[in-house]
Amino acid sequence: MWRSAEKAISRTDEVDIEGGWKVGAPVPYAALAKTFALIEATTKRIEKTSLLTAFLLLVIQRSAEGDTKSLLQCVYLCINRLSPDYVGIELGIGESLLVKAIVESTGRSLATVKAELKKEGDLGLVAMNSKNSQKTLFKPKPLTVPFVFSNLKEIALSTGHSSQARKVSIITKLLAACQGQEAKYIVRSLEGKLRIGNAERTVLVAVAHAAVLAEKEKAGKRWSNEKLASRLEEAAETIKAVYSELPSYDEVIPALLEVGTERLRERCKLTPGVPLKPMLAKPTKAIGEVLDRFENKRFTCEYKYDGERAQVHKKEDGTVSIFSRNSEDMSKKYPDLVEQLPRCIKDTTKSFVLDAEAVAIDKDTKKLMPFQELSRRKRKDVKVEDIQVRVCLFAFDLLYLNGEPLLHKPLAERRELLREHFQPVDGEFQFAKASDGSTTDEIQAFLEESVKDGCEGLMVKMLESDASHYEPSRRSVNWLKLKKDYLAGVGDSLDLVVVGGYYGKGKRTNVYGAFLLACYDADSEEYQTICKIGTGFSEEMLQSHYETLKPLEMQKPRGDVKVGGAKPDVWFEPKIVWEVLTADLSLSPIYTAAQGLVEERGISLRFPRFIRVRGDKSADDATGPEQIAEMYERQALAQGNNGKKKRGGEDGDDGFW
Ligand SMILES: Nc1ncnc2c1ncn2[C@@H]1O[C@H](COP(=O)(O)OP(=O)(O)OP(=O)(O)O)[C@@H](O)[C@H]1O
Ligand SMILES: [Mg+2]
Numbered sequence: 245m246w247r248s249a250e251k252a253i254s255r256t257d258e259v260d261i262e263g264g265w266k267v268g269a270p271v272p273y274a275a276l277a278k279t280f281a282l283i284e285a286t287t288k289r290i291e292k293t294s295l296l297t298a299f300l301l302l303v304i305q306r307s308a309e310g311d312t313k314s315l316l317q318c319v320y321l322c323i324n325r326l327s328p329d330y331v332g333i334e335l336g337i338g339e340s341l342l343v344k345a346i347v348e349s350t351g352r353s354l355a356t357v358k359a360e361l362k363k364e365g366d367l368g369l370v371a372m373n374s375k376n377s378q379k380t381l382f383k384p385k386p387l388t389v390p391f392v393f394s395n396l397k398e399i400a401l402s403t404g405h406s407s408q409a410r411k412v413s414i415i416t417k418l419l420a421a422c423q424g425q426e427a428k429y430i431v432r433s434l435e436g437k438l439r440i441g442n443a444e445r446t447v448l449v450a451v452a453h454a455a456v457l458a459e460k461e462k463a464g465k466r467w468s469n470e471k472l473a474s475r476l477e478e479a480a481e482t483i484k485a486v487y488s489e490l491p492s493y494d495e496v497i498p499a500l501l502e503v504g505t506e507r508l509r510e511r512c513k514l515t516p517g518v519p520l521k522p523m524l525a526k527p528t529k530a531i532g533e534v535l536d537r538f539e540n541k542r543f544t545c546e547y548k549y550d551g552e553r554a555q556v557h558k559k560e561d562g563t564v565s566i567f568s569r570n571s572e573d574m575s576k577k578y579p580d581l582v583e584q585l586p587r588c589i590k591d592t593t594k595s596f597v598l599d600a601e602a603v604a605i606d607k608d609t610k611k612l613m614p615f616q617e618l619s620r621r622k623r624k625d626v627k628v629e630d631i632q633v634r635v636c637l638f639a640f641d642l643l644y645l646n647g648e649p650l651l652h653k654p655l656a657e658r659r660e661l662l663r664e665h666f667q668p669v670d671g672e673f674q675f676a677k678a679s680d681g682s683t684t685d686e687i688q689a690f691l692e693e694s695v696k697d698g699c700e701g702l703m704v705k706m707l708e709s710d711a712s713h714y715e716p717s718r719r720s721v722n723w724l725k726l727k728k729d730y731l732a733g734v735g736d737s738l739d740l741v742v743v744g745g746y747y748g749k750g751k752r753t754n755v756y757g758a759f760l761l762a763c764y765d766a767d768s769e770e771y772q773t774i775c776k777i778g779t780g781f782s783e784e785m786l787q788s789h790y791e792t793l794k795p796l797e798m799q800k801p802r803g804d805v806k807v808g809g810a811k812p813d814v815w816f817e818p819k820i821v822w823e824v825l826t827a828d829l830s831l832s833p834i835y836t837a838a839q840g841l842v843e844e845r846g847i848s849l850r851f852p853r854f855i856r857v858r859g860d861k862s863a864d865d866a867t868g869p870e871q872i873a874e875m876y877e878r879q880a881l882a883q884g885n886n887g888k889k890k891r892g893g894e895d896g897d898d899g900f901w
């Protein structure tokens with residue numbers, strides 16, 4: 245690790261540009277674009293990290309005293325975001341708008357640009373080529389990071405009827421000032437995907453390394469290799485831990501520059517108002533498996549409610565917000581929950597973060613209703629008086645209470661505090677039903693009861709010791725999900741992105757009759773095709789899918805879709821997520837999912853069946869290749885086919901980090 249970081253110091257020349265980047269001056273966008281190009285040109289993660297470290301080191305060293313904004317903006321541009329997730333300022337400008345801007349700023353004809361897009365499949369490249377084939381009389385004024393950042397933000401924020409024209413005019417202005425490779429990355433940023441294979445965790449590690457190297461250079465002392473190595477490693481761990489508790493660069497970056505890597509943990513802690521990424525569970529196929537894992541440990545079984553994850557925050561000043569599993573602010577979707585909330589909070593409870601499931605219930609009988617009912621609710625601008633589907637909150641964890649984060653306390657303690665500081669309100673707020681019974685019979689009985697009550701099954705959780713701490717953003721082995729479906733021999737469902745469509749036949753010629761699905765690899769930032777799905781759709785469903793997907797049609801697969809041998813009739817911008825069940829996974833010469841993980845060949849789903857649209861997941865939240873490889877290996881194991889080497893250990897969590 246230290247070698248790649250050490251190398252970063254000597255690589256600062258590579259990412260630097262000649263002139264124009266003086267101490268205290270704004271960061272030239274050309275330097276960032278150059279860094280992106282170098283990162284894009286290599287597939288090695290270590291190389292990518294060291295290039296980015298080199299660039300960020302220069303940013304730190306050349307920022308004026310007290311300037312935290314330069315680093316912050318560079319980090320945002322590297323992960324292609326403009327604000328923390330929960331603020332929801334997003335790019336993702338449509339193809340036609342960008343084409344229009346390219347035409348306007350370069351004077352090329354619409355037909356030429358479109359033809360080239362068809363050939364290249366990458367609008368960024370088309371923009372760059374268009375710029376470079378244009379004769380310019382004088383050199384434009386160089387772009388700077390703050391200028392690009394604020395313009396991107398203005399584009400993302402502009403709404404209303406004249407916003408299209410406004411956006412085109414800003415983009416045209418930006419493109420007019422582009423030189424070299426800049427247009428390529430600006431256009432890709434606008435599209436919402438940088439496609440340089442730079443996962444967010446790479447960026448976090450690079451930030452940590454750059455900060456340590458800057459500290460070292462500033463101190464002027466030569467540190468021993470051991471010291472440097474341990475400081476680098478610690479800093480990377482620290483920043484990952486801190487960011488998973490407080491996922492806001494707006495908070496973390498200035499604190500990092502101010503107090504340094506060693507004191508960052510004290511400074512940045514879970515804060516009500518800033519949603520953290522929820523802890524996730526691993527699937528299990530049988531009660532026996534649960535007992536193997538939790539043998540001789542204290543654990544609890546809870547009902548697994550079939551609703552929507554809801555993280556409820558209350559700040560000291562009384563502000564309440566409800567966040568989805570995606571950190572989206574759901575207060576607009578659930579004004580009734582916000583209104584109900586005060587009744588379940590005891591007087592002594594001033595500030596908190598609750599982890600809970602929001603579940604639809606019948607108004608009169610108070611019986612639980614399936615997820616489908618909940619998804620009938622509008623997602624925006626809901627008025628309390630129009631609400632048909634009532635929602636009850638089932639709380640299962642308490643992460644913060646009266647000024648204190650509780651993540652590092654055992655679940656038994658967190659649960660006690662939860663029960664002590666909140667009170668159940670009929671039809672509005674309940675504690676998740678739990679049983680701490682530990683024999684097979686007890687678990688079996690509780691599982692059946694949960695299903696009878698309208699739940700999906702159980703969540704089994706470690707109660708004591710470090711293993712029961714809350715692990716943000718991790719799919720942890722300390723939380724196991726035991727769904728009734730699994731017991732029937734069906735594995736866990738997958739959440740997949742629709743990337744292509746096949747025209748229907750016979751009665752279905754006006755809609756798509758089948759679809760190409762893909763999983764998402766966060767490491768390489770690419771969508772990997774996994775199967776064609778065409779059965780299990782009613783006519784109405786096909787019609788509604790057509791209406792959703794038609795506007796997302798693209799001329800070619802987007803550059804980040806790893807196609808393999810699939811040949812759909814049309815391509816879609818990867819955006820819509822479907823939950824799918826499968827009877828069987830098999831190796832495939834056609835599809836690219838999890839290629840290289842089990843074997844050179846990819847893995848595909850046999851007989852996939854559509855369950856529902858996952859409006860609460862974005863394309864990047866789709867199931868990843870590691871999970872698919874794990875499912876395949878479990879299946880091979882269950883079929884007694886032990887020939888394949890097992891990857892990783894039983895305890896290998898595959899969390900975000
Ligand atoms: N008692 C509970 N404890 C924790 N989570 C619960 C509980 N009851 C219901 N849930 C829900 O179950 C979800 C985890 O299971 P499930 O696999 O069905 O979810 P998912 O949204 O498909 O996510 P993923 O498949 O990515 O884990 C949680 O995110 C939460 O929304
Ligand atoms: Mg669920």
Ligand SMILES: [Mg+2]
Pocket residue numbers: 736737738
């Ligand atoms: Mg799931």
